[in-house]
Amino acid sequence: VKAADAVQACLDRIEATEGSLNAFTHVQGESALSLAQSMDAAGPDSSKPLWGVPVSIKDILASKGDPARCGSKILENFTPFYDATAVKRLKDAGAIIIGRANMDEFAMGSSTESSAFGPTKNPWNTAKVPGGSSGGSAASVAAGQCFGSLGTDTGGSIRQPASFCGCVGIKPTYGRVSRYGCIAYASSLDQIGPLTRNVPDAALMLNVIAGHDTMDSTSATCDVPDYAAAVAAQKDLSGMTIGMPEEYWAEGLAKEVEDSCRAAIAKAEDMGAKVVPVSLPNTKYAVSSYYIIAMAEASSNLARFDGVRYGHREHADDLIDMYTASRSAGFGPEVKRRIMLGTYVLSAGYYDAYYRKAAQVRRLIRQDFLDAFTKCDLICGPASPVTAWGLNEKTDDPLQMYLMDIYTISLNLAGLPGISIPAGLGADSAMPVGLQLLGPAFGEEKLLAAAGALS
Ligand code: GLN
Numbered sequence: 001v002k003a004a005d006a007v008q009a010c011l012d013r014i015e016a017t018e019g020s021l022n023a024f025t026h027v028q029g030e031s032a033l034s035l036a037q038s039m040d041a042a043g044p045d046s047s048k049p050l051w052g053v054p055v056s057i058k059d060i061l062a063s064k065g066d067p068a069r070c071g072s073k074i075l076e077n078f079t080p081f082y083d084a085t086a087v088k089r090l091k092d093a094g095a096i097i098i099g100r101a102n103m104d105e106f107a108m109g110s111s112t113e114s115s116a117f118g119p120t121k122n123p124w125n126t127a128k129v130p131g132g133s134s135g136g137s138a139a140s141v142a143a144g145q146c147f148g149s150l151g152t153d154t155g156g157s158i159r160q161p162a163s164f165c166g167c168v169g170i171k172p173t174y175g176r177v178s179r180y181g182c183i184a185y186a187s188s189l190d191q192i193g194p195l196t197r198n199v200p201d202a203a204l205m206l207n208v209i210a211g212h213d214t215m216d217s218t219s220a221t222c223d224v225p226d227y228a229a230a231v232a233a234q235k236d237l238s239g240m241t242i243g244m245p246e247e248y249w250a251e252g253l254a255k256e257v258e259d260s261c262r263a264a265i266a267k268a269e270d271m272g273a274k275v276v277p278v279s280l281p282n283t284k285y286a287v288s289s290y291y292i293i294a295m296a297e298a299s300s301n302l303a304r305f306d307g308v309r310y311g312h313r314e315h316a317d318d319l320i321d322m323y324t325a326s327r328s329a330g331f332g333p334e335v336k337r338r339i340m341l342g343t344y345v346l347s348a349g350y351y352d353a354y355y356r357k358a359a360q361v362r363r364l365i366r367q368d369f370l371d372a373f374t375k376c377d378l379i380c381g382p383a384s385p386v387t388a389w390g391l392n393e394k395t396d397d398p399l400q401m402y403l404m405d406i407y408t409i410s411l412n413l414a415g416l417p418g419i420s421i422p423a424g425l426g427a428d429s430a431m432p433v434g435l436q437l438l439g440p441a442f443g444e445e446k447l448l449a450a451a452g453a454l455s
Helices: 003-021 029-042 085-092 135-142 159-165 199-209 227-233 255-270 281-304 319-330 333-346 352-372 398-403 409-414 444-454
Strands: 024-027 054-058 096-101 148-153 168-171 191-196 241-245 274-278 378-382 418-425 432-438
Touching: 003 024, 003 029, 003 054, 003 096, 024 135, 029 096, 054 085, 054 135, 085 096, 085 148, 085 199, 096 135, 135 148, 135 159, 135 191, 148 168, 148 199, 159 168, 159 418, 159 432, 168 199, 168 444, 191 199, 199 227, 199 418, 199 444, 227 444, 241 255, 255 274, 255 378, 255 418, 255 432, 255 444, 281 333, 281 352, 281 398, 281 409, 333 352, 352 409, 378 444, 418 444, 432 444
Parallel strands: 054 096, 054 148, 241 274, 241 378
Antiparallel strands: 024 096, 148 191, 168 191, 168 418, 378 432, 418 432
16 A cells, blocks of 8 residues: 555545535645655555554644644744644654644634634535534544544544544543643643544554653653554453433433434443443533633633734734734634633632632532442443534524533543544434543543444
């Protein structure tokens, strides 16, 4: 197999589909092809697990010399001069980056509609959203434009688009993958992870990017198991106990999603899993505490985009006016809304009522998971209460969009790993449904093994 053939096949696919999908903010066909040709000339290298594999990278991750705009106008001229650690590890493993995947601006959203580069469409039905914020990653994988992608998940942005586009997406334990070179949204929640066509590919990619990095002080030092071997070895689910949280199978869950997920769980039982009820009683507070914490952190992280150090600058007579004009012109409406709300919840007089409360609730949500994992190995639920919705359907009502994150955000607040795997098509919408498996801290091996057996 030639690397150049793989790259060319992806570029042909991009040529045929990109006009209707808009999955990329930038395609680097020429550089990908010339890298592939030089790799072919040197010959295949079996020491590199991703040798010659074309991948896309979410526009939030730094890749030396490639534009990184984070879906935003404010970074329109920004080209990093270094690699994010996860990107560096992919390159070292022989992967070939063919483009930058579209995303919600600064990863704020659940539909990829807040991108300054226009929305990405769902390859299954181009009248629908691909999910978000890693919608370009999911769409590019689902449409065959690349073999895998790196996304980020702050509150579901890997798992939810994977579920909407019928691919596999894993959000690792907080600290499992270095965040160095990832443009920060909410630093205590952000994690990088793979989106792929199947579970073995996700295991392979996670093996490459996981592990300690001295450039990220929150990166974990524990060993990285051989995920790919664990997936290959797992034949059934005997001996495994899967918890079904009563709060996840409740009001608001679309019947077609519930039916598809229940069918997948019945299959898990046939494969030997024992299914038990568990409870995550603080789930009802997850959306409010997540959005307070995420917006608070974002308001502080995004202070660096001032028109001086990066990207877009508007000219004005004095410094403060220049900051204001640059930020007003550079950020889109969703980002501005979040900076304002985040600043508000952190301000004197409101901090105790909002931010501190949210941080306390976060601790309770984590405790819910710790308690539940004394009764089961993994937890299962839907990745999203609905299948992909129509373009523009929820853009006028941000709260409606936030509420759609109910099944994914608790996991980020708790710092735990989760994976979304395809569970067939919904009976009403004929759109993909994702089954989510949630694991204990550093339980990626178990998660991937179970997901592999089940799919
Ligand atoms: N939809 C959530 C938000 O807008 C999650 C986004 C993400 O995980 N980056 O914050």
